[in-house]
Amino acid sequence: MKRRRFFSLRSLWQTISLIVVNSYFLAPWGKYIPVPVFNCYSCPLANFACPIGTLQHFIVLHKFPFFTLGVLFLAGILLGRFFCGWICPFGFIQDLLYKIPTKKLAIENKFATFIRWSIFIILVIIIPYITLEPWFCKLCPAGTLEAGIPQILLHPPLRSLIGFLFGIKILILIGFIISSIFISRPFCRFVCPLGTILSVFNKISFYHLEVKPTCPECSLCKPKCPINIEVYKDPNSPHCIRCHECFSCGQVKLKIR
Known part of the structure; x- marks a missing residue:
């Protein structure tokens, strides 16, 4: 009984966080503020900036992201990955998908750290720095779900721009949607660059x-x-x-x- 009540509390908190982060009442000025959750800046209803998108923006400009890293450092030193479990909208979406009744797969975390850090270093830092393009954002399934698809539905002229890259983005999103039904939080465990940064603080956070x-x-x-x-x-x-x-x-x- 205790577990069910506590889980309901977390689900309620996640729902409220999803609404607050995507209620548009603080936009557009709120979009200058990165918050430590994975929610795309380009989502039509987004109130805040995605810290990974902001980080890549400065990397592409070859400038040091003092403010963004400061926000993440403060969040991490205070709460560690608490934001992942209680506030992150994309984490909540994965939790909801995992509730779909089906046989579940228990995946070990043996290579999770290596995979996440490899993605972070290569796709978030090195490639954007060299190509001057935010490649993680271009492929991000959260961005596709929260921004890419809604923007195309809301703005018909954008549909003429749909090409090969968008198809790849859709395939990546579908892959994570399907895997989230069978595996608990696959994106958080094996990909998320924000979780990678915050994970550094888990052992030292207050x-x-x-x-x-x-x-x-x-x-x-x-x-x-x-x-x-x-x-x-x-x-x-x-x-x-x-x-x-x-x-x-x-x-x-x-x-x-």
Whole structure:
């Protein structure tokens, strides 16, 4: 019963966050402010800037993104990846897709860190710096879902610009939609550059998880965890999105340091 109530609280919080981030009441000036969630700046209803899009903007200009990195540093040092589990709209969409009744696949995180950092370094930093194009944004499934498709539906003249790249974007989006039905948060676990940045702070953030000394190390926390973490071994794993699903066993608690 406790787990169901807590999950409902998180779902409610995610829903409110989705509405706040995409309610347009702060646009357009709010779009100058990057917030630590994955939500496309070009979404017709977006209130804020995507930090990864902003980061790439400055990389393309060959300028250092002081403000953007400052926002991410502050968010990370305070809460770690809490934003991933409770506020991020694209994470919430993946959670909803995973609720579709079907057989689920438990995927280990063995290569997740390497894959995420490789994507971040190559597609977010190096290639944009060389080509002067924000290539992660061009391929981002969140951007396709939240901005690309809505913009084409709302503005018919843009349809003449649809080409090969847009087809690739649609295929990537479809791939993540399908995989999210069977695998919990595949984008967050293996791709998300924002989660990659925030993951650095999980072990040092003020918002900290702690395993009680009474924990029997029964591994019941692992199937409860949407990221498939053995929480009793590493409660502040870089993969942890701070969803608190592991709290249901009664052996994990929040600690503000």
